Amino acid sequence: MKNCGDPGDLVWYSLSDNPKRKLPGTAEVIEQADGHKIGINTHRANKLVAEALTQGLVSELNEYGNWRSEVKVGNSRLDFCGTSEDGAVCFVEVKSLTLHEGDGLGCFPDAVTERGQKHLKELMELVNQGVSAALLFCVQHSAITEARPADHIDPVYGRLLREAVQAGVKVLAYKVDFKTDSSELVSPVPVVLS
Secondary structure, three states: OOOOOOOOOOOEEOOOOOEEEEEEEEEEEEEEOOOEEEEEHHOOOHHHHHHHHOOOHHHOOOOOOEEEEEEEEOOOOEEEEEEOOOOOOOEEEEEOOOOOOOOOOOEOOOOOHHHHHHHHHHHHHHHHHHEEEEEEEOOEEEEOOOEEEEEOOOHHHHHHHHHOOOOOOOEEEEEEEOOOOOOEEEEEEOEOOO
C-alpha cells in the first residue's frame, strides 16, 4: 500500500475478542499529520460497498437489489451480484483505491495486479454475454478527488480498464467518509480515463 503512512502518523484500530485470532487488533485507518485519512484494511472496502448497495447509496446501481456476495463467475468469484425487479442481474467487482499521487489524484493499482486484470476480462465477458457489470473503486483516501488508472505502475491494467469501459462495463468510484465510530461511502468521485 504505497504512500499510506509515515512515522508519527496515528493508526486507528479495532479490537476483537475472538480467541482464535493471532492478534486482537486490526489496523483500520491511518491519519496523516495533515489530517487526511487512509483506510488500510482492504477487507473493509467490500463491507462498505455492501452497506452502500443495500442502502441505495450507489445511484448508478439502484435498479438492482437482493445483493449476494462472492458470486462464482468462470474460474473466480466476483464481489457482488444484484438482481433487478425484472430479473436482470449486475455483477460488481470492488477495488480499494488508496494511492494518492498529489493534487487529489487517486490511482489504481498501486502494484501490478494480474488478478485485477483477470477481473476486468471477466467483467467484459459478462457484458459481451448481455449481462450488466460494474467495477467500483472504493476510494479510501480522504485527499482523493478523482480516480485514474495507474498506467505508470500497471499499463496493462490501464489498457484493460479503458477497453472495459468501451465494452460497456460501468466504472464507478465512491469516496469513504471516515469517522471514529463508523465509516461509509458518501459521494461519487469522477473516474478520468484520458
